[in-house]
Amino acid sequence: MKHTKSSILLLFALLISSNSAFQSDELLADDEEFGLEGGRSPDIDVAVPSSPQIASRSYSSPQPTRKRSADSESDSRVQFVLEHAFGDSSEFSAAGTFTARLKSSAHGGQTLTKLRFSRNDLTATDKEKFKKLLETDDYYRIRLPSDVLNAPGRDYVISSVKARCLAKDGLDEHIHIHMEGVNILAVNYGSSGACQYPRQLKLPAKWSFNSHTVLKYSDLAPRTPIFSEDIGGNEIGDDEGIKPMVERSFWAKYWMYLVPLGLIVMNAVTQGMNMPEEQAGGQAGAQTQQAVGAVPRGQGAAVRRR
């Protein structure tokens, strides 16, 4: 009961914490340019006409395109391309586009918010390549520019995963992008759940990606506690110094002495009670031996005799 409660709490906390960084990849009505949401595409054949459109967009992607009806001056829209490669031999090609809003904070830094991802559909050749990857248990690799504003920045940020890890029910992908301002530090790519070494070959039922994207920023380290000036320091001294001493009662302190003592006393008492009886019974010789022997037996005997 306690565990379930705590785990619910934890889940809740996680939900809250991820909400701040996470933007749903849900399709929004007013964004007509992202009409095809990669993961939701029901018909795979549509992929062919859609890809040139995305490719053309990818040319313009290095420049941050300002949204026509910008909400404020500090907000502008930014696009960058996710590229993928199948195995070692193939080159990187555009796989989808991220769109985010560039937000300038008060002290000059820029951050990305409201990340959205639209994935291109896999073409027939892509599918062939992916199948081959699955057969050879090879890597499916993706890359992102390290600088969102001046793509590709210094270098591409690469991540790769065994293709068989992706192919479960559908193609399930989780993209965690670690950001520092407008720079992409790293991208963690993979599917959810376990993916143990002897991976079984399994072709996906649906040839469409179900994408989950998360933007991650750095946590701040907890501050070092300083006790020198605040009241905490005094309290500690008091608490640790005196309270435990007061708290412990006489019984708590000396029980280990009292219990044997009590037993001895009880033993002696029962013996004392036995003595007249035994004398009456004429078994004087046995009592010393019994006293030396096991205590509980002596006691039991006393009870029996009474």
Place this chain on the structure above:
Amino acid sequence: MGSDGKKREGKTDQPSLEFSDPPPPFSLLIAMAMAIKLSLILLFFSSSLIPTFSLFEDQVGLMDWHQRYIGKVKHAVFHTQKAGWKRVVVSTEENVIASLDLRRGEIFWRHVLGANDVVDKIDIALGKYVITLSSEGSILRAWNLPDGQMVWESFLSGSMSSKALLTVPANLKVDLDSPIFVYSGACIHAISSIDGEYLWKKDFASEGSVDVHQLILPGGSDVVHAVGVTDSSQFDTYEIHVKNGGLLKHTSASFPGGIYGEILPISGDRFVVLDASRSVLVLITIENGQIHLEQTHISDLIHGSSGNTVILPSKLSGIFSLRTDNGIVFIKVTGEGKLNVMERVDKTVVISDALPHSEGEQAFALVQHGDGKIELSVRLVHDMSSNHLKETVKMDHERGFVHKIFINNYVRTDRSHGFRALIVMEDHSLLLLQQGEIVWTRDDGLASVIDVATSELPVEKIGVSVAKVEHSLFEWLKGHILKLKGTLMLATPDEVAAIQKIRLQSSEKSKMTRDHNGFRRLLILLTRAGKLYALHTGDGRIVWSTLLQSLRTTSQQCAGLKLHQWQVPHHHALDNNPSVLVVGRCGLSLSSPSALSIVDAYTGKELQNMGPVQHSTVQVISLPFRDSSEQQLHLLIDADKRAHLYPTTPEAANIFQRESENVYWYSVESEAGILRGYGVKKSHSSDTPPSEYCFETRNLWSVVFPSESEKIIATVTRKPNEVVHTQAKMIADEDVMYKYISKNMLFVATVSPKASGPIGSATPDESVLVVYLVDTVTGRILHRMTHLGSQGPVHAVLSENWVVYHYFNLRAHRYEMSVLEIYDQSRAENKDVLKLIVGKHNLTTPVSSYSRPEVTTKSQSYFFTHSVKAISVTSTAKGITSKHLLIGTIGDQVLALDKRFVDPRRSLNPTQAEKEEGLLPLTDALPIIPQSYVTHSFKVEGLRGIETVPAKLESTSLVFAYGVDLFYTRIAPSRTYDSLTEDFNYALLLLTILALVVAIFVTWVLSERKDLQDKWR
């Protein structure tokens, strides 16, 4: 490196409890009859609870040793004027100045200047002060010769950086002062040698860009001559008055050819230098304030010499020596300025400076290296034809060539002049030769340990011959009789000495065989000189030493880099000796060829010498695979990111091919700020690799740190051989937390580029420290945390599931230590006992890096008073014993800090349950308990690293700290709970048992008798 999914299976199946280190209190519900036994047990526990890391004064040296070194000697100044002080003052490449006893080679006193305080020159002034010039001539210090106390210190400021020259005139008095002249920072400084006071300063920066090469004080005059070169095409001489620094005369002569190397003084007014083409000798003569230049082609002097000519810096008056490709030539400068070739000697000859001998005679020494011996000859400058003295000294092969020689003369008992020579060998050892013998040697190569490995000792042979037994029986008897005599005070002094010797010999700790507790080991040390030493942990003696031939074969400068376990026989190849792999690099750049050699750990023999191999080595990876002869597979990554497999056997290639899919590694490009992960490319690629042991690699992931805001300053991984006993951690409210234990975890610390300088160079707002935990198989960032207003240097240690790192907090103006613990959430549901019994838990499932980890971290920071040089953690055989951090402090000591102090779960008011768990109340600073210095009273000068090795006894960990000094001890972080201490009273135990047995017997007899009486009644 790592293999996905295979790493953590080992210890997963038993969710055992965290070991709490004080033994549990046992209940005392025992009645009278148990009292004796109880007291016995109490006695047992109390005697085993003697704390072991704070030791008593008389326990020093029982299980630790400390060795003091100085490093490779650069300069040596003899001081033998007074009969009582036979000593030599040396400065070394480890920035040590030391005074050594000439009779025994012991250190009288020693000072280790910091790593940045390089000693440029040393000399002796006034016969009582050692003068040192250091830090590119900016610090001048005087030390009292007898005891090494610092007398004064002067900081010399110059206008620009230049050479550092020091001239201490022998008998110069200027207004009751004996000045010292220093050229540094393009200025000549005159400093009083009595109190270090500034007398005057002459700045040469205003005189044009002159580069002074020599500072000479001709005897008797009161003028300082400075000889230098301007723009390497003009000779300049300056005459400066010693009293006020006034410039008396400046002469110059242009020499368009340019010069190579240094100007060497021949006599007071003559100098020699090579021109830029290294084919012409230029003799500079100063006559009547005029400079005369005289050029002589070297080919005219020496026939058939080629371009690599160098003037050797040995100062021999009237003579200089020239090294060409063919050998060394002595050239005499005659009074008319003629150059005469005197003699040719072999190229390997080493020449000392000239030494004023008797009646204006000058003598110098040369050493020639022969086969297993060296020839030392002393010659007089005026009479080069014959050797004044010639001695042949047997020399160990493992010391290599002679690198330097310093000579000194003394008066023999028959009033003739004798010479002693101090020689520095290739392995950085220091020897004193006198009367054709090696008087003493110092293995100062051990001051520059690069890497450490350990090896087990051979197993004790069980079969012993009868003769040996008889002999040992006799010895044993004799020894006992001696001991008996000793205890009865009947022994003569000789016998007392014999008893001592027997005690030392029979001392268990220095045996050359494996012991049950695993305390006796061989420490294998790779030094900068390319020599491998094996030290016995018992007493620190050198068991063997080898100058690695693979690092000496070529003319290039090869240096050892890394030491790896190559073969550790355990199961199959028990007949083989263990061996280590030494990886070196020939050349300075990363892409220079590498040298490999495999060395037997018992004998020190080089089993395999793979000279300079074609590929370079940037990284060495020990794979967790072994072949049938138990050789560890290694991958050497070259500069082109190709992987080379060793050993190069088909079997190894087979093993590797099978596992290559699961081999990963990473590289840290600190300059570019990029981490990259690699895997092995499948072999079906079109371009064939050069050999079947060479593999192409592919980039699997990369992490790019933004160059404008982050710079990598530290990366730390777990020790590959670390053992973790339990994956679960019991916390207070009977809850379990599962440690996230991955061998493939990398800790990375970055700072903002502005804050990468020394402390104080950046404001708190500019400096940000970011720490990362990265999975090196997938490049996943497991955790990322920012410390605002903090900066490096960062020292960190990663063990089990935690990292402890040390950095500077600019806002608090204090050093801090932070702890970061990482826990696995995906296993958190395994708390149900029922599930565990039924088997519905995921504890035995292997963990793959490709699964998305659900981790949670806990972190806490504490202030720490010291700055830190190195940080390490104890390691034990099974990982049960609690851990201590070993912190190399700025004072060159090693402090043991209980890991419980750096626990992120410490809170202000721990609950009763938490207290029982052993959680300490939160404090803001970490305590430094003086008793917990494992080095106790010793200092490991110039501490560079702390190595810990588990002993076979679970409670104990072997600690080896190295720097200029070496220190070894063993510590038991949770006390030696699994063994009795050495002073345990076995006699009392036996006596008690005996008494109990007797008591049982007596009571049994008594009770029998009573029974019998009862029955008769």
